[in-house]
Amino acid sequence: MAMAQVRDVAERAGVSPATVSNALNHPQRVSERTLAKVHAAIEELGYVRNDAARQLRAGFNPAVGLIVLDAANPYFTDVAGGAEQHLRDLGRPLLLGNSSQESDREVTYLNLFEQQRVAGILIAPVGNVLPRLRKLKSNGIPVVIIDRKAGADELSSVSVDDERGGWLAADHLISQGATRIAVVGGPEGLRQVRNRLRGAQQRVRQCAEAAVEYIATSAMDAAAGRTATEALLSREAKQRPDAVFATNDLVALGVLQVLVRSGISVPQDILLAGYDDIEFAANATIPITSIRQPAAEMGEHAAQLLQRAIEDPASPVQHTVFQPELIIRESTQA
Amino acid sequence: MAMAQVRDVAERAGVSPATVSNALNHPQRVSERTLAKVHAAIEELGYVRNDAARQLRAGFNPAVGLIVLDAANPYFTDVAGGAEQHLRDLGRPLLLGNSSQESDREVTYLNLFEQQRVAGILIAPVGNVLPRLRKLKSNGIPVVIIDRKAGADELSSVSVDDERGGWLAADHLISQGATRIAVVGGPEGLRQVRNRLRGAQQRVRQCAEAAVEYIATSAMDAAAGRTATEALLSREAKQRPDAVFATNDLVALGVLQVLVRSGISVPQDILLAGYDDIEFAANATIPITSIRQPAAEMGEHAAQLLQRAIEDPASPVQHTVFQPELIIRESTQA
């Protein structure tokens, strides 16, 4: 059974296709009586509008595309949740793409979105897609970058002040008596890691007795935290840090695991702070102090910026920087 | 600047629009020379095909829709990942919808997918959408249900044997010496919880010395685990269980938190097992024994079933039940 179309509905309701369309899209142009007839016919035939045809004629697609770095990361699910919420209120479906940090997947999604003529794109970029994004914008598809300051670029962005986050963590650890802070986790090449580290270093520089040490890892997961901590513990006691600042919570969980197993008590012997404030930081056996990023708000704000750009393509580029927040838990406070 | 279209490309390449289309969709019908000219023109103009127009003419959309219950749940991100992987190999984009367990959001996504005329739908249903799904199928949009046996229904499904999972957990706990098992978590109304509980009960019934007790909670998160455990610990020692089987890992994390904080050692004093084998079960301070569901495989298999149904609408309905796997960790083994 082929699907019903406007023509069928029109016939069944005894009106013209144009009237059916009006009933659907401009109900005020149609009399009560025919409106009712049309709706009855739609109901009876189970008519569902063909979006492709509608879009073709309308010349635009109300949907917005979002490309995240890692769909499994709670941070990004929150960002996506915030964006979706806001877009739904605007009547815009959200198309979600997961680049999994792979450049070619990112490009695949950009192609898809461009072919679909989405109204706009939100993206946490992996590869070097800035030129492509600029072209998209000049082609009339506005773009908002998430989580990476686009610099003096002509693309709006929403980001977090990672340096400030590092500063907050170090500041708190120092105030709790730390003097030798190990910053653990992440390839140094990652911008976020670099900034968080830099922030911590800045704070430590203001304090004569304190020092920082950076322990790089290849990934940013629990296994990396475990390995790095084992290395730290193999040093003689004098050489060990009295506080660990993990560059994300997964790493922090790995650190905690090894510390506890080695009989080192947290926070008495070593203080521990993480980053991202994922759900599992609060639910760890010893709840972990962490730096919270306002993920949902960021997603929502990004959606707002995008909506503005869609409505008024001439609207000015805007860079919003959100401030992270320190969440104190047992891992740094007895 | 309006976007280029086939006409422009044709003009620039000095051929007809039909030839451009052929160059794109049936390259073998076009000579080397013109193929090159067309591609050059596409490059120069930055032409991007309009999917709406293509779809309208083609009469179908290759994309597949997936609706999950909770995008933040690692189980579902794995399911989605498995499905996406497989569909990508088939050249089918995946449209991801998150119902957040809300019935109206689920319906919104179904409407969207139907309007888009997606080639098929994968869904973990919330509300009572079975009638709707049947109608979709009879309208030519095949559906595969994830994580809920559709019974003698005419819709294919992919699910896990939760009863077996409960059985495995209880069996393992008993083999480790447990005699009084508390099953903790989840409103009893949830099918999964019921089945996992029933499986555990079945195993216990085979063992004269062992007993089960069910502790319901309103949600299935860490807070629920904490509350339930505090209640258990407020009993006098004799009345306490010697093993806890949490109906998911989040609950297990909450249980572990309270146990450790109360100075009860796991696994010496109390054994603990969870369900789902999320990443954080392995990364808990005391790694938690858990029941793993082959999420990615399930997603992949669901995509396969769907593809079969798309290719051959007359293909038979099929119900696949996956077997869960016991992952033993420290929380049940010294």
Add this chain to the structure above:
DNA sequence: GTCACTTATTGAATCGATTTACATCGGAAG
């Protein structure tokens, strides 16, 4: 009863890419 004016409705054109049926051409075969 006529004119001006609002309200309802409709036929036909349109969006952009694809496809179908047909035209063209160079050369091979007779």
Add this chain to the structure above:
DNA sequence: CTTCCGATGTAAATCGATTCAATAAGTGAC
């Protein structure tokens, strides 16, 4: 030299919904 063929290329129809310009039907005012 004619005929036929494969290889290329093209004009025009098509997908389904929406919109524009135009028609038809009411409503009042004079």
